[in-house]
Amino acid sequence: MLYHAFKLLFILLCTALATLSYSAQNSGTKYTSTEDLTPVSLQLIWKHQFQFAGYYVAKQKGFYRQAGIDLSIHEYENNEDPVATVLTGERDFALGRSTILAQRINGARIVALLATFQNSPLMLLTTEKSGISKPADLLGKRIMMTPDAEKQVELLAMLRQSGITESDFERQSHSFNINDLIEGKTDAMASYLSNEPFQLEEKGIGYTMMQPENYGFSMYSDLLFTSEALLLEKPELVAAFRQATIKGWRYAFSHIEETADLIIAEYNSQNRSKAALIFEGEQLAKQAFDKEGRFGSIQPEKLRVISQLYLLFNLIPSDYTIEGFIYHPKDQARLSFNQREKQFLANKQIFKVCGDPLWEPYSQLKFNHYEGVIPDYLQLISRRTGLRFETITSQVWSQSIASMKAAKCDIIAGAMQTPNRAKFMQFSRPYLSMPAVLAVRSDTPANMPLQEIFRQPLAIIEGSAFIEIIRGRVPDANIMPVASVSDGLKRVQTGEVFALLNAPDGISSAISQLHLSGIKVIDQVRDTWDISVAVNRTYQDTPLLDIINKAISSITPEERDEIRNRWIRITFEHETDYSLAWQMTAIIGALLLFLIYRYRVIHIHNQQLTEMARHDPLTSLYNRRTLTESLLESCDIARRYKRPFSVIFFDLDDFKVINDHFGHNEGDRVLKEVADILHSNCRLSDHYGRWGGEEFLIVLPESNLKEALASAEKLRRAIQKHDFKLAPETLISGSFGVAEYEPDESINSIVARSDKALYRAKSSGKNRVCNDPGDKKKTSAERHQNN
Numbered sequence: 001m002l003y004h005a006f007k008l009l010f011i012l013l014c015t016a017l018a019t020l021s022y023s024a025q026n027s028g029t030k031y032t033s034t035e036d037l038t039p040v041s042l043q044l045i046w047k048h049q050f051q052f053a054g055y056y057v058a059k060q061k062g063f064y065r066q067a068g069i070d071l072s073i074h075e076y077e078n079n080e081d082p083v084a085t086v087l088t089g090e091r092d093f094a095l096g097r098s099t100i101l102a103q104r105i106n107g108a109r110i111v112a113l114l115a116t117f118q119n120s121p122l123m124l125l126t127t128e129k130s131g132i133s134k135p136a137d138l139l140g141k142r143i144m145m146t147p148d149a150e151k152q153v154e155l156l157a158m159l160r161q162s163g164i165t166e167s168d169f170e171r172q173s174h175s176f177n178i179n180d181l182i183e184g185k186t187d188a189m190a191s192y193l194s195n196e197p198f199q200l201e202e203k204g205i206g207y208t209m210m211q212p213e214n215y216g217f218s219m220y221s222d223l224l225f226t227s228e229a230l231l232l233e234k235p236e237l238v239a240a241f242r243q244a245t246i247k248g249w250r251y252a253f254s255h256i257e258e259t260a261d262l263i264i265a266e267y268n269s270q271n272r273s274k275a276a277l278i279f280e281g282e283q284l285a286k287q288a289f290d291k292e293g294r295f296g297s298i299q300p301e302k303l304r305v306i307s308q309l310y311l312l313f314n315l316i317p318s319d320y321t322i323e324g325f326i327y328h329p330k331d332q333a334r335l336s337f338n339q340r341e342k343q344f345l346a347n348k349q350i351f352k353v354c355g356d357p358l359w360e361p362y363s364q365l366k367f368n369h370y371e372g373v374i375p376d377y378l379q380l381i382s383r384r385t386g387l388r389f390e391t392i393t394s395q396v397w398s399q400s401i402a403s404m405k406a407a408k409c410d411i412i413a414g415a416m417q418t419p420n421r422a423k424f425m426q427f428s429r430p431y432l433s434m435p436a437v438l439a440v441r442s443d444t445p446a447n448m449p450l451q452e453i454f455r456q457p458l459a460i461i462e463g464s465a466f467i468e469i470i471r472g473r474v475p476d477a478n479i480m481p482v483a484s485v486s487d488g489l490k491r492v493q494t495g496e497v498f499a500l501l502n503a504p505d506g507i508s509s510a511i512s513q514l515h516l517s518g519i520k521v522i523d524q525v526r527d528t529w530d531i532s533v534a535v536n537r538t539y540q541d542t543p544l545l546d547i548i549n550k551a552i553s554s555i556t557p558e559e560r561d562e563i564r565n566r567w568i569r570i571t572f573e574h575e576t577d578y579s580l581a582w583q584m585t586a587i588i589g590a591l592l593l594f595l596i597y598r599y600r601v602i603h604i605h606n607q608q609l610t611e612m613a614r615h616d617p618l619t620s621l622y623n624r625r626t627l628t629e630s631l632l633e634s635c636d637i638a639r640r641y642k643r644p645f646s647v648i649f650f651d652l653d654d655f656k657v658i659n660d661h662f663g664h665n666e667g668d669r670v671l672k673e674v675a676d677i678l679h680s681n682c683r684l685s686d687h688y689g690r691w692g693g694e695e696f697l698i699v700l701p702e703s704n705l706k707e708a709l710a711s712a713e714k715l716r717r718a719i720q721k722h723d724f725k726l727a728p729e730t731l732i733s734g735s736f737g738v739a740e741y742e743p744d745e746s747i748n749s750i751v752a753r754s755d756k757a758l759y760r761a762k763s764s765g766k767n768r769v770c771n772d773p774g775d776k777k778k779t780s781a782e783r784h785q786n787n
Contacts, residue, residue: 037069047075053262054245067244205763436529439519634741
């Protein structure tokens with residue numbers, strides 16, 4: 001046994017040294033010391049917060065270093081004009097509002113590289129008790145705004161549309177103090193939807209947001225720009241900085257909680273709470289992607305509309321031009337099209353795209369857009385051809401197939417051709433191929449015959465091409481459709497199914513995310529997933545498929561590698577440091593000995609880690625990720641079998657007062673006791689846990705609205721009656737929101753409805769239960785106890 005262990009050690013050592021050598025030989029794009037990096041500076045437009053998270057992440061994760069950049073980030077101070085700091089060379093890059101377009105038109109030689117937010121978070125905020133709910137209500141009222149009109153043009157346009165000019169309201173200097181709005185010192189306040197609403201929610205104060213976007217005035221915000229001079233002098237640096245930034249933002253929005261932790265640790269100059277940063281990140285993510293799911297895009301058509309607003313307010317001359325303002329990367333190579341194809345593209349039609357929401361890392365739905373390997377190929381096709389796409393969301397893959405069949409989708413970004421699908425879809429030439437493998441329990445014989453495997457329960461994603469393929473080859477195959485790879489792997493682990501058929505990277509990603517153990521992959525199928533773009537048959541008389549095929553043919557091996565490496569493999573910064581090699585040798589040797597002599601201990605420890613990944617460390621309740629999985633499974637069961645389920649969303653009233661008065665240790669103790677109350681009062685079939693902070697969520701299978709309301713009321717009373725052993729006059733209570741699942745509803749929708757009901761419970765006096773009846777007729781089921 002020791003002979004084999006040392007043989008393995010020798011192989012690992014060789015591999016490690018080869019890796020280090022490879023890193024040294026390929027250091028053209030991976031820099032190891034500050035001397036090799038180009039110093040670059042970035043000017044922010046405000047103090048550090050989640051609004052600039054993509055830059056923090058790209059720096060902390062080494063994305064800039066990999067691009068040869070040593071970035072310094074400078075927060076806002078002393079009323080700097082970001083355009084001036086770039087034009088004078090004080091900063092290399094800066095962020096600006098849409099106002100930089102007016103500055104460009106008026107002579108500033110700057111170039112916009114990307115738009116962080118497709119819609120500006122800027123809006124007018126009022127309190128519910130003020131009775132001001134629409135712009136027209138602000139006639140003769142007081143509004144806090146900054147004095148520079150060009151920075152508020154969307155707000156002024158929204159007001160003017162309602163017949164209110166600048167002379168029809170009292171303009172107050174902005175205090176940036178939310179208490180001025182609460183105390184009635186102003187009637188409305190220019191605010192960011194990602195910041196001030198959270199402050200009001202923390203105080204339990206109802207509010208109304210008047211967003212220019214809802215009145216037809218959509219503005220870009222946080223435009224990343226540089227000078228024309230830097231772009232001409234160092235185009236490769238500009239391109240590298242832009243790409244690393246996009247990578248940082250995509251990571252930040254996919255890992256909001258982790259990013260909030262980074263800001264608190266390194267950039268929290270405003271002393272913001274983690275809950276506030278998470279709220280900010282979630283709100284900003286909704287503004288960050290265009291309808292086609294792209295991050296950073298800037299459209300000339302939208303800039304022309306914005307320019308018209310600036311012209312309306314006399315901020316630019318009537319003979320303006322926006323030429324040269326938008327950055328065009330050199331890699332956006334155009335193809336050669338025939339006359340028929342050119343005429344088709346000239347229509348500038350927007351095509352509706354469906355995809356797989358749960359097939360990470362190939363395709364997953366995040367913030368209502370698809371991302372992953374397959375969407376990146378579609379974006380590349382878009383850049384090559386000029387085709388424009390709009391995301392159509394779905395909860396599971398089978399919904400996307402059904403939408404395509406019903407002609408609700410024009411395109412599926414990645415699908416495999418089968419005879420049945422060919423009846424309502426056309427397929428491009430394949431652009432991606434992956435082996436089909438089986439995930440099985442670790443004790444499964446590696447040489448088990450395939451026919452024998454197919455006689456066992458076999459999990460395949462519902463709607464997958466391989467259901468049709470396997471049934472065509474083995475008519476009596478025991479196939480069990482599942483909603484997702486995660487769902488299938490859990491069933492493999494519990495023994496409900498014998499194997500899951502999928503692609504290796506999809507299985508590996510799910511195992512890593514779920515922290516599963518006791519599962520291995522075997523290659524018995526001897527087949528591949530050949531992925532094509534699927535086009536609806538309604539376009540069979542158009543050149544759309546020919547255009548897509550031309551784009552696919554133009555994709556280079558380097559571009560394919562770049563897409564794969566972006567999603568399949570995480571690249572770390574490497575240094576050619578041979579002292580590290582000896583450290584690796586010691587670690588590997590210790591690890592091998594540890595595996596040999598302590599395997600059982602490690603196995604137990606891994607089981608503990610798996611449990612930790614699913615539970616909140618403070619209360620030991622389920623964490624948000626586990627609750628989200630439970631919601632997905634409940635939605636799947638409800639859709640498939642028409643069974644009811646409900647959600648209870650509650651938090652503790654005035655919990656901040658408890659933390660402030662008694663300290664965080666006492667606050668933590670209260671949360672633990674609430675967890676005990678949940679254990680004592682929830683059913684065994686319920687899934688409950690800590691959603692975040694003092695918020696808790698309960699999923700109640702087989703419960704309608706009436707039953708869920710009764711459960712919520714039981715919990716409300718239990719919390720109110722419990723002795724938390726604080727000061728005698730301190731009473732702890734909870735406000736509850738309840739919602740019942742509606743047909744084809746998403747998990748985001750039912751959580752949002754229960755959260756809305758919770759908010760109504762708060763604004764109605766707290767310590768009560770409210771429900772959101774959805775489309776159903778409201779009844780007297782809402783309860784307003786306060787005893």
